[in-house]
Amino acid sequence: MHHFISFAFSLLAIIGLHVSVQSTGRRSERSIERHFVSLLTVSNGMEWGSWGQREFCPTRTYAAGFSLMVEERRFLDNTALNGIRLYCVSQTKDSSESNEDTSVQSDVGSWGKWTDIKWCPSGFLTAFQLRVQPSREFKDNTAANNIRFNCSQGSLLQGDGTDWGEWGDWSALCQGRGMCGIRTRIEEPQGFFGDDTALNDVRMFCCE
Template sequence: MNHFISMMFSLLVITGLQVSVKAEEKRHKRSSSRHYISELTVSNGGGWGSWGYRDMCAEGTYAAGFSLKVENPIDGDDTALNGIRLHCTDLSKGSKAYHRYTSVQSDVGSWGRWKDIRWCPSGYLTAFQLKVERSQGNGDDTAANNIHFQCSGGSILTGDGTDWGDWGSWSQTCQGKGICGIMTRVEEPQGRGDDTALNDVRMYCCT
């Protein structure tokens, strides 16, 4: 009897995992296919690594906040900025919107930890500016280090990244309601080589 109960429990766990995996696959399939009207880019992004998948906010929501995954300076191979998350909500829901949000992200580096969310005081994210360190030759490369976002309400938000590198020019500004998706360029771990993690990012705008 105990053996039968154990087998049934295992079957339920496996079934639950399969449902969870399928739900996650559907979520990404649905979100990545959302229609967007423009793509925001910057000219100073790093060139290492490859572009990941595009992840989009759910229909009717837009990014009103963001958070960064950052490796703080270490005595060794620094990677600095490793990931960017957009936090999506529908501000027409009022103040409760900031408690009812979903998060989207593209590829993320292996190092660092996620910092606190930074929210627009009003409006949605509409443009961005990237801080990137140029190639150091035989030195320690870090590529992207930090990011600024502009909000439709006029505020500028600064990420919790590191200080290396230089700020490039701003992207174009969303002509729609706001930023609704993201795609990142990330270099995979190099083993004993020089790791850079996140190099570049593209944002997407929706009406």
């Protein structure tokens, strides 16, 4: 077990156990072999859990919107951000006319609900910033809590996550037209005596 909490805290955590929520978002066909021209990362992601499979928008489409899977605040053992879903549109299609079924996501955590979609007014997602709570010994850890995106036409979109932790540095700017894929780092449920964190880090792929 990567971190430890006191026996009293663990007993209370048992009483307030999470109810696992299965993601039901419909997802389009996607190409795992799609060529990408840049990989975007941030330096403040946490290291609990493992990286899921990378997932890409369909060929000739790019991410123009996103939604988050977020667990509401609890008295004990919060996980906050559990998942990130990208919504893909073609280069010639306006996001306001987009089919919400055309979405991709990597692994997601077990708790929370999907928020409303946030769309770039025009263009595609081109950079991101992650809000992360640093490790806290003998206290509840939440890891990643929220995310922001820049759009290629200059707009800033902020997710409906929680306000724990601090915003880190922005990723590099996409090479190519915009983001086209995602890979998340998720910690599996830790059981009765563990401290769950769910989503810890994310990487974005950009395509020409």
